[in-house]
Amino acid sequence: MDQLFLSRVQFALTASFHFIYPPLSMGLGLLLVIIGINYLRTRDPKWRQLSFFWVKVYGLVFAVGVATGVVQEFEFGTNWPEYSRFVGNIFGSLLAAEGVFAFFLEGGFLGLMLFGGNRLGPRMWLLAIFMVAFGAHFSALWILMANSWMQTPAGYVVTQTPMGTQAFMTDFWQTVFTPSFVPRLWHTWVASWMTGAALMLSVGAWFLLRVKQHAELGKATIRVALPVFVIFSILQVPLFGARQAENVTQHQPVKLAAMEGIWEDTTCAPMTVVGWIDEANQRTYGIKIPCLLSFLAYGDINATVKGLNSFPPDTWPPLQITFQSYHLMINLGMVFIGIGLLAAFFFFWGRRLWRNTPVLWILVLTIFLAEAATMVGWWTAEFGRQPWIVWELLRTVDAGSPVLLGYQVLISNGMFILLYAILFVLFIFLLNEKIQHGPEPLASMEERPVNALPDTFREIFRRQARA
Amino acid sequence: MWLNIVWFALFVIIIAGYLIMDGFDLGVGILHPFLARNDEERRVFLNSIGPVWDGNEVWLVLGGGALFAAFPLVYASLFSGLYIAMMLVLLVLILRTVAIEFRSKRPSPAWRSFWDWIFFASSLGIALLLGVAFGNILDGLPIAADGHIRANLFDLLTPSALLVGVTTIFMLATHGAIYLSMKASGALLDRVKRWVPRLMIIFFIFNTLLVGVTALLHEAVSDRYWQQPWLVILPGAALLSVIVAWLMVRREQYFAAFLFSSTMIAGLLISAAVGLYPNLLVSTLNPSYNLTIFNAASQPNTLTVMLIMALIGMPFVLLYTAGVYYIFRGRVQIGPSSY
Numbered sequence: 001m002d003q004l005f006l007s008r009v010q011f012a013l014t015a016s017f018h019f020i021y022p023p024l025s026m027g028l029g030l031l032l033v034i035i036g037i038n039y040l041r042t043r044d045p046k047w048r049q050l051s052f053f054w055v056k057v058y059g060l061v062f063a064v065g066v067a068t069g070v071v072q073e074f075e076f077g078t079n080w081p082e083y084s085r086f087v088g089n090i091f092g093s094l095l096a097a098e099g100v101f102a103f104f105l106e107g108g109f110l111g112l113m114l115f116g117g118n119r120l121g122p123r124m125w126l127l128a129i130f131m132v133a134f135g136a137h138f139s140a141l142w143i144l145m146a147n148s149w150m151q152t153p154a155g156y157v158v159t160q161t162p163m164g165t166q167a168f169m170t171d172f173w174q175t176v177f178t179p180s181f182v183p184r185l186w187h188t189w190v191a192s193w194m195t196g197a198a199l200m201l202s203v204g205a206w207f208l209l210r211v212k213q214h215a216e217l218g219k220a221t222i223r224v225a226l227p228v229f230v231i232f233s234i235l236q237v238p239l240f241g242a243r244q245a246e247n248v249t250q251h252q253p254v255k256l257a258a259m260e261g262i263w264e265d266t267t268c269a270p271m272t273v274v275g276w277i278d279e280a281n282q283r284t285y286g287i288k289i290p291c292l293l294s295f296l297a298y299g300d301i302n303a304t305v306k307g308l309n310s311f312p313p314d315t316w317p318p319l320q321i322t323f324q325s326y327h328l329m330i331n332l333g334m335v336f337i338g339i340g341l342l343a344a345f346f347f348f349w350g351r352r353l354w355r356n357t358p359v360l361w362i363l364v365l366t367i368f369l370a371e372a373a374t375m376v377g378w379w380t381a382e383f384g385r386q387p388w389i390v391w392e393l394l395r396t397v398d399a400g401s402p403v404l405l406g407y408q409v410l411i412s413n414g415m416f417i418l419l420y421a422i423l424f425v426l427f428i429f430l431l432n433e434k435i436q437h438g439p440e441p442l443a444s445m446e447e448r449p450v451n452a453l454p455d456t457f458r459e460i461f462r463r464q465a466r467a
Numbered sequence: 468m469w470l471n472i473v474w475f476a477l478f479v480i481i482i483a484g485y486l487i488m489d490g491f492d493l494g495v496g497i498l499h500p501f502l503a504r505n506d507e508e509r510r511v512f513l514n515s516i517g518p519v520w521d522g523n524e525v526w527l528v529l530g531g532g533a534l535f536a537a538f539p540l541v542y543a544s545l546f547s548g549l550y551i552a553m554m555l556v557l558l559v560l561i562l563r564t565v566a567i568e569f570r571s572k573r574p575s576p577a578w579r580s581f582w583d584w585i586f587f588a589s590s591l592g593i594a595l596l597l598g599v600a601f602g603n604i605l606d607g608l609p610i611a612a613d614g615h616i617r618a619n620l621f622d623l624l625t626p627s628a629l630l631v632g633v634t635t636i637f638m639l640a641t642h643g644a645i646y647l648s649m650k651a652s653g654a655l656l657d658r659v660k661r662w663v664p665r666l667m668i669i670f671f672i673f674n675t676l677l678v679g680v681t682a683l684l685h686e687a688v689s690d691r692y693w694q695q696p697w698l699v700i701l702p703g704a705a706l707l708s709v710i711v712a713w714l715m716v717r718r719e720q721y722f723a724a725f726l727f728s729s730t731m732i733a734g735l736l737i738s739a740a741v742g743l744y745p746n747l748l749v750s751t752l753n754p755s756y757n758l759t760i761f762n763a764a765s766q767p768n769t770l771t772v773m774l775i776m777a778l779i780g781m782p783f784v785l786l787y788t789a790g791v792y793y794i795f796r797g798r799v800q801i802g803p804s805s806y
Contacts, residue, residue, distance in 0.1 A: 052804075063568035066521065067561040073531050077546030078553050081615070088539020089765040093773050096532030099525065100780035107525040108787045111518025112794065115804050119794070131787075163540050163614050168766045401547045403615045412554045419558065423565060430572050445803045460794060 004400040006409035007079040010416060014071050015382075016375060017420045021065030023374050026140060026189065027196015028058050029133025034224050036126035045442050046220050048450070052117055053217075053439035054200075055129070057431065059114045062106075062132075064427050068420070079409070082164070083389055083399035089168050090156060090175050091146050098142035105135030118447045121455025137189065144188055148181035150390050151381070152251045158393065167393065179251050183243040184381075190232050190240045191374050194336065197232070198370035200225035201343070203435055205363035208354060214438040219354060222363075226347060229366075230340035237333040242296055248384075249297040252391065254311040255384040258319050259326040260284075260293055262307045269293040269305035274327060277319050282309070284323075317386045325376040325383060332373035339366055468761075470770040474537040475747075475760045477777060479740045481533055483733040485526035487642075490732060491725075492516035492523055494643015496563065496590025497636060500583065502647075502662060506576075508655045509583055511799045513567060513806045515650035518795045520567065522788060524560075536773055540614055540763035541747045548608060548616025549600060552623055556596050563589035571806045591636060598635030602628030605685050605739065610750035610758065627680055634677045637670035638735075642728050645712070648721040652798045663716050663724075671709065674735070678702070681739075687749045688742030701741055705734030 032054050039047035073095060076084050084092070112120065112128035120128065155174025156167040169175055200221050207218025248256045256262075261277045261284030262269055271293040275286020291301040298305075308316055339362055346353035353359060389396040454460045495516050503509040516523075535542040546553050562585050570582035603623050608616050644663045651659050682689045692698055708731035715724035743749070747763055750756035764770065 059568065060572075063564055066524075067564040070524075070528060070560055070564075071557050073528060073535075074546055074553060074557060076535065077531075077542045078550055079547070081543035081547040084535065084539055084543035085614075088535055088542060089769040092532065092535030092537075092539050092542065092765070093769050093776075096529065096536040096773060097776050097780075099529035099532040100776060100784065103525045103528055104522065104780075104784040105787070107522035108784070108791050110521050111791055115518045115795070115802075117804055118802055163762070166539075169768045169772070172768075172772045401550075401615075402613070403547060403617050404550060408550050411551065415554060415558060419561060423561070426565070426569060430569065433573070440803070447802055 003404040003406045003409045004397060006406060006413055007400055007404070008396065010079060010409060010413050011075060012382075013413070013420070014068065014075060014416055016378070017424070018065065018068040018072055019375060019378055020371060021061050021068065022136070022140065023188075023192035023195040023371075024061045024199060025058070025065055025136040026133070026192035027194065028054060028061065028199065029129070029136050029196070030193055031196055031200055031224055031228065032058065032129050033126065033133055034228075036122070036129055038224070039122055040126065046217060048122070049439045049442045049445075050217060050220060051125075051129075052442070052445050053434075055113060055117065057199075057434060058132075059110075060427065060430055060434070062110060064423060067423070071416075078412075079401060079404065080389075080399050081401045081403075083394065085164055085166060086394050086399070087150075087167055087390060089166060090149060093169075094142055094146040094149070094176075098139055098146075102135050102139035102142055106132055106139060107135075109135065118445060119453065120460070121453040122450060123455045124453075124457075124460065140188060140192070141185060144185050145176055145178075145181055147381075148178045148184050149175055151184075151385055152178045152180040152247075153390055153393055154178045165394075167390070180244075180247050183240070183247045187236075187240045187244045187377075190236050191377060193228055194232050194236065195367070195370040195374055197225040197229035198336075198366040201229060201363045202365070202367040205360040206435060207438065209357065209360050209364070211436065211438050215354075217439055222343075222347075222353070226340070226343055229336070230344050233333070233336035233340045237330065237337070241330070241333060246297060249305075252384070253306045254308065254315055255317060255322070256297065257306060257308045257311070258317045258322040258384060259380060260305070261286075261319065261323050262293070262305055264307040264309055265304055266307060267294065267302055267304045269297075269303075271296065272327065274331070275323070277323050279319055315387065315392075317384045322380060322384045325379040329373050329377040329380060332369055332376075335369065336366070336373070339363070470767055470774065471760045471764050473774060474533075474764065474770055475740075475744065477774075478530070478533050478537060479737060481526060481530045483736045485523075485530055486639075486732050486736060487729040488526055489520070489523040490639045491643045491646040492520040493590045493594050494639040494641065495647060496586050496643075497594065497640045498643055498647070498659075498662070500587045502644075502658055503655065506579065507801070509579075510571065510801050510805065511651055511655060512647070513570065513586075514799045514801060515647060517567075517806050519791060521564075522791065524564075527560075533773075537765055537770060538747055538758075538760065538763045539765060541758050544610065544614050544616050544758060545608075545748060548610075548618060549603070549623065551620045552596060552600060556593065556600075559589040559592035559596065563593065567806065594636045594639050595632040598632030599623060599628045601635070601739075602631030604743070604748060605631065605681065605688055607687060607749035607751040609752055610748060610756045611752060612756055614756070614758065627684060630673070630677055630680060634670070634673040637666060637673055638732065641666040641670045642725075642732065645716065645721055645725045645728050648716075648719075649725065650799050660719075664713075667709075667713060667716065681742075685742075687746065688739060691742045691744065698741055701734060702738040705731050705738060708734055 032051065035047050035050050039051060109128045109131040113132045116125045116128050155169060155171040157170050158165060158167050204218040204221030204225065207214040260272060261275060263282045268291040270288035270290045272284065273287040273289065275284055277284050293305055294303040295301045297303065343353055343359055343363060346356050346359050385391060387395050389399045495512055499509060499512040503512050566582045566586040566589060570579055570586065606625055606628055609618055610616050644659055644666050647659045648663060708727045712724045712727035712731060715727060745759045745761060746757045747760055748758040
């Protein structure tokens with residue numbers, strides 16, 4: 001089989017599987033910081049118990065995230081050497097920066113986060129948790145910087161060298177702050193916070209429904225996660241998502257045309273709610289809201305949105321998958337607003353949420369929807385970038401390896417499919433076991449009274465940290 | 468020009484950092500089926516590296532990133548040329564991470580012993596594969612005029628590369644055993660202490676053999692030493708380190724022994740790197756196809772930016788690495804948060 005096609009399948013597969021975990025690392029990280037602050041403010045032991053529980057969940061998520069993330073870093077070299085040569089000067093340095101600035105932060109403080117609970121005082125433990133969460137966000141910043149450069153390259157010059165064509169850096173700040181970077185970063189961070197909050201809502205609701213002895217902890221979890229979920233789901237689609245879409249309109253108009261299935265240049269272009277692209281007849285069917293796309297893209301209902309036929313067909317992304325991914329993301333985004341408001345309504349209406357079984361079940365399912373939404377959002381960005389690996393500079397078909405053989409990539413594909421399937425089953429199995437078991441009683445976690453733990457830098461580095 | 472040399476030096480330092488830091492936790496993994504006899508002892512092994520192994524592995528990730536950024540042509544050629552070997556490296560890296568994390572999550576003995584074996588096999592696998600890969604770099608690779616390598620997995624398994632692989636295993640096992648001497652206690656500690664000198668002797672024999680083979684067979688490396696004999700102070704420093712480490716082990720000063728074991732590892736790597744300089748990858752087909760620190764490097768622009776980033780970032784890395792090791796100093800005690 002064609003090694004290039006197989007390499008594309010492999011990258012899509014490994015990147016998608018990896019992308020299940022980082023949003024959770026960021027979202028749970030933020031919420032763990034909030035839980036830690038709650039404990040410091042109130043000294044209510046339930047927050048400490050929840051910290052121990054969610055830190056363990058975090059450890060599991062983080063482990064699979066790291067294991068699958070290392071693959072990504074080396075895959076550029078193994079399967080995409082022509083790409084690596086072309087972008088090494090720029091993309092490589094952003095990856096290296098991610099390592100030196102973010103991964104060491106995460107990796108260094110993860111040990112303190114996972115094992116520090118009964119060795120450090122609550123403030124120092126929270127500091128460790130904060131550093132890991134910060135590292136996770138910082139890591140996303142660098143990798144999205146690198147990705148944004150692939151989408152909207154800037155600050156480079158393309159040069160012929162004896163070793164092939166290469167992009168050289170002309171201005172570091174331009175390569176870092178490419179036009180699509182800031183909107184992409186916010187959109188992804190907010191999506192991650194929503195995903196983390198969705199997991200907490202889901203587990204909290206599950207405790208209320210099925211693990212009755214943890215009902216109180218379930219309520220506390222929902223109290224932390226629900227405001228985050230409601231606020232960010234309300235802001236995500238109309239603000240952060242819309243800015244991202246505007247950015248695509250400006251810098252990748254053919255991607256926008258594919259996302260919305262617009263064939264001809266259209267004034268007062270409609271936005272499709274659900275639909276289907278008929279590629280053979282160059283038509284897009286579905287429920288459409290008139291003029292909305294023109295308004296969202298340009299702030300003017302009479303603005304002209306460029307259609308696919310204004311671009312050469314060999315620069316079109318795969319249409320159906322881009323279109324469907326995008327619409328699924330948007331629709332899920334709207335569903336999240338509904339779920340958030342529904343839960344908030346029952347919460348404020350005399351705390352009826354705690355007893356409302358149907359709404360609690362909806363919350364249990366939210367995490368699956370949130371993961372699906374972040375996934376298809378990413379697919380929109382990446383399928384929509386095709387046929388380019390670096391927008392309008394390098395085609396994906398020219399970025400592969402001249403030396404790889406089909407059977408080699410077939411073997412590695414088989415390996416990853418098998419390995420990731422097993423990993424996923426084990427991850428779900430262990431996560432489920434942890435959730436069913438629920439938080440440990442606090443007494444079993446404490447080796448020493450909380451007050452006796454070193455809680456300032458001075459205490460850590462003067463006294464023996466261990467009893 | 469000087470930037471290329473600085474980046475070559477930095478890259479070697481990062482790889483040395485990886486071998487020293489992740490080296491001991493790989494060594495702990497390699498040793499544990501032989502030294503830890505029950506669940507409690509296995510958990511001591513696991514928790515001796517528990518809070519730090521993940522940070523240690525970042526050195527490898529950083530090495531990959533630094534290679535990509537500073538010498539992209541080497542990054543491209545090496546990893547695609549050694550495709551199946553690299554996929555095996557990724558496989559064992561993944562397995563090791565999840566083995567450490569999953570192992571103590573369930574009480575079942577079958578579950579735990581399964582992941583114990585994965586932990587052992589993957590630690591051994593990483594040491595062996597990285598050693599064999601480095602052996603191939605010393606051997607030279609069939610780099611063509613287009614800079615690409617066309618080789619299959621079995622071409623890579625040469626006797627001299629395998630020798631590097633086995634030597635690496637014993638080097639890291641020794642390093643790990645010295646580390647464990649600071650971490651274990653009781654009967655386990657006595658057992659570990661008995662093993663340290665044995666491992667050192669086995670490693671020394673393999674390493675001497677390796678140095679001999681390299682001097683005789685690898686002209687690409689040994690020529691430098693014939694031309695500039697004063698450079699033998701580098702392998703000399705490695706030899707001195709191993710001797711001092713031995714003396715420190717005899718005196719049961721394991722922290723000092725660990726430091727000298729670390730300088731030995733760095734010394735050996737630097738000795739090989741100096742031999743290769745200015746080549747990064749030597750072509751067996753035609754010396755003009757060699758990938759060097761000059762023809763395979765990024766532009767001065769990139770190298771400057773990266774150097775600034777390294778100068779900003781590395782002090783922080785060293786600071787909090789030292790902090791974490793300080794907080795988790797002392798012998799392992801199993802607690803409720805442990806693996």
